[in-house]
Amino acid sequence: MKPASFDYYRPSSVSGAVQALADSPFAKVLAGGQSLIPAMNFRLATPPMLVDIARLEDLHGVEVDEHEVTIGAGVTQRHVEMSTRVAEVMPALAEALRWVGHIQTRNRGTVCGSLAHADPSGELPALAINTDADLTVEGPNGIREVPAPDFIRGPFWTDLRPGELITSIRFPVAPRGTTTRVAEIAHRSGDFATVGLVASLTRDGRTIRRARLCGFAVAGTPIRLRSVEGLLPGVEQLDETAGRTLADAAAADLEDPVGDIHATGQYRREALAALVVRTVRSMLEDPQREAS
């Protein structure tokens, strides 16, 4: 028996979940549990109560239209990854999801759960920040919307207040001609990234019109690389000099890289810069076939 003892509660409605969470301030929401249960196995987390929302029908929706993709809090990562409707308007989601854990964990883990967990090395918080996704949060004081960059406050720290849970996340569809890549340096396939990057380029023919890049696993939260984004519009190819300029910009964007047992801050800064150049170069060399 690995997790510490707790009370299990499976409410029959979202409002029932909110009530339970409000009544028990240290209760945790259980959806897929793919981060929570391992944390409880090691007793890094010892919540007195779990509120299981996985079976709430209201949270199982995936809505897709030409402007946005909305994913309910009960929807698994694998479901979104395999959805042809999602792939049509937002291939970036499947691109990011295939880096999340393994197929066996994506079968249970949820998209919104990754946001609630706010692991600095998570791909989905980075994608959410890079695309300006919005989270819908329900709590004792009603429903509110929180932009992803405000939602992710720090390592494993979100804007959720006592009694609140995420009910859905809404990703805006990127402009036509946008391609998104996720790139990572990790010790083993499927491990938490040591250094990660989400890169979205919107191109008109060969020319970059808009660039959005977000580094992750390099600081307490995913970091938008604003100077890199400023340099890329108008670019068609990266020669050696332009590559060096871009690398310097990426290194400068990462003001306060985190150092830990896996890599020093300086390593992360240099590796992120290299990853930015390598990824942008490879995207520019690739014939543009993916839309959005």
Next chain:
Amino acid sequence: MERQDHDSPSAQVDIEVTINGERFRNRVPARLLLSDFIRDVAGLTGTHVGCEHGVCGACTVIVDGDAARSCSLLAVQVDGCTIRTVEDLATDGGLCPMQQAFHENLALQCGFCTPGFLMTLESVDPQDFADADDLFALLSGHLCRCTGYQNIIKAVASVWNEAIEPHGGRFQS
């Protein structure tokens, strides 16, 4: 004993789970992991527990058709679900084709990781996998510390190539 229907918070829960065709109805602690339910309550010790945090893949079982880590699920989360474990693969006629291929290709040494590999492979349709890289991505969710994976890939390729296209080489690395 009145059934605890999860509609009020409780540290003890009543669950009903079907494992390999056999139905189990038990009152268990809410904190009981599925892996421990399978091994200690159902008595099926073919499911192995390695890292206990979802990394190694040894404890992988099939929950309602999909591969999942039984160490990262509470038994109560699969209340009402159908579970398959490695004990469900062999029949009276002998090993299943994948087990046979593991045997013939020496795809295991200590065998600790093998049930997990087999259950992940059992859960998927080879038609959904385009090439060896796809297969690597699937198997990357399993750690094997003996065989270096080459013989495991060989075993899977032999079964999957045969299933899709006799004598084909789609999954050869």
